[in-house]
Amino acid sequence: MNRLVSVLGLVLAFGLAFGASPASAHVGSPNVFFEGDAGPYRLFVTVRTPEVIPGVATIEVRSESGDVRAVSVVPLRLTGPGSQLPPVADRAERSPVDPQLFTAGLWLMERGSLQVRIAVEGARGPGKLAVPVPAAAQRTLGMSRGLGVLLLGLMLLLALAVVAILAGAIREATLEPGVLPAANDHKRARTAALVAGGSVVALLGFGNWWWGITAAGSAASVGKPWPLEPRLDGCQLRLGTSPSTVRTPLLLDHGHEMHLFMVRVAAFDRLAHLHPQRGPDDVFTQRLPSLPAGRYRLFADIVSGYGYPATGVAEIELPDLTCGAPDGDDATWSGAPTQPTTTAELSDGARMTWDRSGPLRAGVATALRFHVVERDGSPAVLEPYMGMAGHAAIIATDLTVFAHLHPSGSVAMPALELANAGIGVTDPHASHVMHAALPPDVAFPYGFPKPGPYRVFVQIKRAGHVETGAFDVIVESAPQASP
Amino acid sequence: MTPDDGGDRVEPSRVPWFAWAAAAAMTCIVVGLYWDISFHLTVGRDSFWTPAHLLIQAGGILGGLSGSSLIVSTTLRRASPLRDRSIGVWGFRGPFGAFVSTWGAATMVVSAPFDDWWHSAYGLDVTVLSPPHTVLLLGILGVATGGVFSVLAALNRTTGALRSRLQWILLAVGAEVLVLAMTMIFEYTYRDSLHRSDCYRALSIVAPLVIVGFAQASGARWAATMTAAGYTAFMLVMLWVFPLVPAEPKLGPVYQPITHYVPLGFPLLVIAPAIVIDLVRARISGWRRGSQAIVIGGVFLAVMVAVEWPFGSFLQTEASRNWMFGTHYLPYSMRPEDYAARNEFVPQSSARLWRGMAEALVAAIVTSWIGLSIAGAMRKVRR
Numbered sequence: 001m002n003r004l005v006s007v008l009g010l011v012l013a014f015g016l017a018f019g020a021s022p023a024s025a026h027v028g029s030p031n032v033f034f035e036g037d038a039g040p041y042r043l044f045v046t047v048r049t050p051e052v053i054p055g056v057a058t059i060e061v062r063s064e065s066g067d068v069r070a071v072s073v074v075p076l077r078l079t080g081p082g083s084q085l086p087p088v089a090d091r092a093e094r095s096p097v098d099p100q101l102f103t104a105g106l107w108l109m110e111r112g113s114l115q116v117r118i119a120v121e122g123a124r125g126p127g128k129l130a131v132p133v134p135a136a137a138q139r140t141l142g143m144s145r146g147l148g149v150l151l152l153g154l155m156l157l158l159a160l161a162v163v164a165i166l167a168g169a170i171r172e173a174t175l176e177p178g179v180l181p182a183a184n185d186h187k188r189a190r191t192a193a194l195v196a197g198g199s200v201v202a203l204l205g206f207g208n209w210w211w212g213i214t215a216a217g218s219a220a221s222v223g224k225p226w227p228l229e230p231r232l233d234g235c236q237l238r239l240g241t242s243p244s245t246v247r248t249p250l251l252l253d254h255g256h257e258m259h260l261f262m263v264r265v266a267a268f269d270r271l272a273h274l275h276p277q278r279g280p281d282d283v284f285t286q287r288l289p290s291l292p293a294g295r296y297r298l299f300a301d302i303v304s305g306y307g308y309p310a311t312g313v314a315e316i317e318l319p320d321l322t323c324g325a326p327d328g329d330d331a332t333w334s335g336a337p338t339q340p341t342t343t344a345e346l347s348d349g350a351r352m353t354w355d356r357s358g359p360l361r362a363g364v365a366t367a368l369r370f371h372v373v374e375r376d377g378s379p380a381v382l383e384p385y386m387g388m389a390g391h392a393a394i395i396a397t398d399l400t401v402f403a404h405l406h407p408s409g410s411v412a413m414p415a416l417e418l419a420n421a422g423i424g425v426t427d428p429h430a431s432h433v434m435h436a437a438l439p440p441d442v443a444f445p446y447g448f449p450k451p452g453p454y455r456v457f458v459q460i461k462r463a464g465h466v467e468t469g470a471f472d473v474i475v476e477s478a479p480q481a482s483p
Numbered sequence: 484m485t486p487d488d489g490g491d492r493v494e495p496s497r498v499p500w501f502a503w504a505a506a507a508a509m510t511c512i513v514v515g516l517y518w519d520i521s522f523h524l525t526v527g528r529d530s531f532w533t534p535a536h537l538l539i540q541a542g543g544i545l546g547g548l549s550g551s552s553l554i555v556s557t558t559l560r561r562a563s564p565l566r567d568r569s570i571g572v573w574g575f576r577g578p579f580g581a582f583v584s585t586w587g588a589a590t591m592v593v594s595a596p597f598d599d600w601w602h603s604a605y606g607l608d609v610t611v612l613s614p615p616h617t618v619l620l621l622g623i624l625g626v627a628t629g630g631v632f633s634v635l636a637a638l639n640r641t642t643g644a645l646r647s648r649l650q651w652i653l654l655a656v657g658a659e660v661l662v663l664a665m666t667m668i669f670e671y672t673y674r675d676s677l678h679r680s681d682c683y684r685a686l687s688i689v690a691p692l693v694i695v696g697f698a699q700a701s702g703a704r705w706a707a708t709m710t711a712a713g714y715t716a717f718m719l720v721m722l723w724v725f726p727l728v729p730a731e732p733k734l735g736p737v738y739q740p741i742t743h744y745v746p747l748g749f750p751l752l753v754i755a756p757a758i759v760i761d762l763v764r765a766r767i768s769g770w771r772r773g774s775q776a777i778v779i780g781g782v783f784l785a786v787m788v789a790v791e792w793p794f795g796s797f798l799q800t801e802a803s804r805n806w807m808f809g810t811h812y813l814p815y816s817m818r819p820e821d822y823a824a825r826n827e828f829v830p831q832s833s834a835r836l837w838r839g840m841a842e843a844l845v846a847a848i849v850t851s852w853i854g855l856s857i858a859g860a861m862r863k864v865r866r
Contacts, residue, residue: 050606052602052603052604052605052606053606054606055606074735075734075735075736076735076736076737077735077736081738081818081819081820082735082736082737082738082818083736085735085736085737085738085739085740085815086735086737087527087731087732087733087734087735087737087815088731088732088733107527107528107734107735109527109734109735109736109816110736114736137606140604140605141600141603141604141605142604143600143604147596147600150596151593151596151597151600154593155593158586158589158590158593161572161573161586161589162586164572164573165572165579165582165583165586168570168571168572168579168582169570169579169582169864171570171571172569172570172571172579172866173570173579173632173636173863173864173865173866174860174863174864174865174866175865175866176865177567177568177640177865177866178567207614207617210614211614214605214613214614215604215605218604218605218606
């Protein structure tokens with residue numbers, strides 16, 4: 001069966017870093033949002049990944065400037081042989097409503113670590129961009145009642161017809177022209193109908209069994225959060241191994257193999273952003289900072305050596321921990337639950353404001369823009385936090401959505417570096433902010449995957465300290481499709 | 484076409500139109516199917532409206548319309564020349580083959596929404612054998628079988644020059660059925676599998692049934708050879724013509740550089756066992772059917788392995804990477820590390836090989852017996 005698959009190219013190159021159960025990037029947030037430069041053109045790219053693989057992704061490319069004439073897109077693997085030979089590119093269609101928006105449907109034929117390369121033609125010459133896309137099946141589809149009834153009816157009709165045809169053939173097909181069937185012919189026809197009926201039932205039973213196997217295989221291939229097994233030993237948190245744990249080298253993401261977000265549920269009033277270290281036994285360990293007792297939800301981001309990001313989830317009940325302050329890039333935050341608001345007080349007296357007008361709607365790609373001012377209202381000076389102007393964690397209050405964002409979007413930065421290397425962007429840290437003083441604005445390209453209440457944590461660094469702004473927001477339903 | 488072409492109170496002196504329609508329908512289907520698989524290996528991107536799909540559908544429509552028009556004219560016209568050469572099904576009357584063709588065409592139509600839903604539920608399938616594709620193949624087999632029985636009924640009622648012409652048409656359709664059957668097992672008989680028992684087990688399941696069935700049913704002396712020769716010629720023409728047509732992959736990731744259509748590969752050497760079967764069956768025609776099946780099945784597998792195993796070794800060598808043998812044509816989606824891309828055989832343990840070969844022998848004997856049995860019934864069909 002493996003050869004069957006390889007001949008026609010359905011390469012399920014997915015269990016490369018993980019075990020049998022395919023992991024998913026983020027949680028409940030499969031689409032990719034990215035903002036970056038294709039040569040002289042600033043682009044906002046949204047990759048709406050298909051629910052099943054192989055399937056068609058929708059690629060939306062919006063240019064910041066109005067001088068882009070044409071956009072084409074092409075899928076490749078992120079690394080390895082499949083990253084070298086692009087197929088014929090798909091030309092994106094310009095929107096009749098928004099001339100700076102280009103949209104294309106793009107087949108993603110394989111699961112795993114892919115990329116979409118975007119070529120732009122415009123008044124300022126050509127430009128290109130590569131966006132890493134982790135592709136995983138999101139669900140399997142049930143059959144609608146109407147279609148089910150229709151197909152069942154047609155199946156029964158065809159099954160009865162084949163029995164009737166065979167019975168008719170046994171009764172009359174061997175008779176010489178003009179000869180009428182005798183009683184014995186009718187008897188043989190009845191026997192044939194019974195045998196044919198039994199055979200048809202057996203065939204349908206086989207088909208049902210085969211269908212069940214395929215459906216189970218498809219369901220097993222649906223991307224799921226990577227299950228973590230947390231264990232507390234004093235102040236030491238151990239994220240243990242399981243059959244589905246990491247087996248291959250990981251890429252460093254901002255200098256860390258893992259980014260762990262711990263949030264106390266259901267109040268969302270405590271947050272810790274930590275960076276456990278992987279031991280020789282593949283167990284990640286972290287000395288926890290002081291945290292109050294409670295139940296914490298854990299979200300752990302890692303990136304495989306092939307550039308495929310995965311998010312592990314778990315919950316753990318913690319006692320009151322007196323373990324000291326966080327150090328290095330680790331950070332904690334505490335605060336009371338808030339009402340939906342656009343301003344957050346930071347611990348050093350500065351204020352972070354979410355610049356937005358109008359409601360946020362599910363499925364709509366946008367830039368979440370934040371502005372930081374000093375206590376006196378003057379623009380604040382920010383510092384890079386792990387090489388970025390900011391980090392954001394988006395969590396639906398029902399815990400079905402978690403996304404870890406950067407100013408470039410929802411892509412994993414090591415995957416982006418691999419994608420950039422493929423198109424000749426040689427500075428692997430081009431997307432990182434390395435200089436010390438940053439402007440007071442930070443934006444995160446994103447689209448909330450579903451309506452409902454969310455808590456948004458935005459982390460920046462000021463004067464050597466990580467500051468966290470927390471915002472509650474209620475995302476409204478997706479807008480009606482435009483005619 | 485005119486309704487009375489189908490038959491006469493006296494048997495017609497020329498080939499009935501529905502025999503030509505059956506051959507044309509099968510030609511559309513097998514060419515369309517080959518083209519479709521090659522399209523998947525080369526271009527990748529699929530839609531309902533690809534030329535290959537339209538050719539398959541045209542074959543189905545031709546077979547279905549041919550069958551249903553015969554049923555309608557035979558049912559409604561009491562004076563229809565086929566009236567007394569028809570069977571009755573649910574109040575309708577028509578030749579047996581016409582009912583089977585119509586059923587096949589209807590099944591092909593039903594497979595379309597099923598396949599469409601399947602893609603949306605589980606993703607685009609890129610294998611030949613999936614449940615909805617199997618429904619489509621059952622439909623195609625229905626059209627094919629209906630065509631075969633339409634020709635057979637006319638053949639069995641006829642003597643003289645017309646019988647000889649109908650025999651040729653039957654063998655041509657038989658060759659196309661063999662192409663269809665071999666295409667269904669294409670994934671098990673690829674170049675990297677020619678030293679595995681699965682290849683010979685798959686071959687033993689389909690090939691003796693078709694070759695022996697058509698050989699016995701036609702009654703021609705070299706019928707098995709001609710059926711296999713038809714398959715071989717078809718595959719060779721496709722192998723040599725398809726790479727002349729420029730094409731590029733439209734799906735990624737792409738692992739192999741592609742500039743032209745990728746054919747399905749060099750034909751399997753079924754012609755060799757077919758020749759031996761023709762030589763043998765003339766000598767054992769008086770034996771009991773079970774004994775004949777043991778000999779024919781055994782001969783089929785032994786000769787098949789004897790020729791294909793060493794030929795498979797040749798196909799992995801540099802000498803075969805040319806237009807004639809075509810082993811350098813690789814699907815765009817074949818990874819460089821795949822066995823076929825490395826010109827190696829997929830390994831198999833000796834124990835599995837011998838067990839598989841034993842299963843292949845049993846399969847060859849059983850399908851030979853079924854082929855002989857069906858042929859016996861096929862020769863009796865008059866309607």
